Amino acid sequence: xxxRLLPFVVRLKDRTAGATQPIAFKTDPGANTTGIALIAATxxxxxxxxxxxxxxxxxxIHKRNASAESIPPAPxxxxxxxxxxxx
Numbered sequence: 864x865x866x867r868l869l870p871f872v873v874r875l876k877d878r879t880a881g882a883t884q885p886i887a888f889k890t891d892p893g894a895n896t897t898g899i900a901l902i903a904a905t906x907x908x909x910x911x912x913x914x915x916x917x918x919x920x921x922x923x924i925h926k927r928n929a930s931a932e933s934i935p936p937a938p939x940x941x942x943x944x945x946x947x948x949x950x
Contacts, residue, residue, distance in 0.1 A: 884903055885904050886902065887901070887904070889902060894921075895918070895921070898915070899917065900915075901913040
């Protein structure tokens with residue numbers, strides 16, 4: 864049964880007690896993506912249960928900041944942004 868969507872949670876209702884399976888959670892952080900794996904230890908070795916990648920938003924944020932740098936900075940508080948016209 865899906866208990867929640869954010870964060871995604873699956874709740875097993877049919878298992879109240881009994882044998883459990885040892886599972887390892889592995890991560891591989893990278894510059895643009897992070898790899899995630901769930902690995903189960905079995906009698907015959909290891910078995911991969913899940914492989915996933917999480918895409919970082921660093922490049923997108925960097926693009927936004929770069930475009931914001933092209934906008935001139937605001938003048939200091941109290942000073943006019945336009946020079947006064949000669950009389």
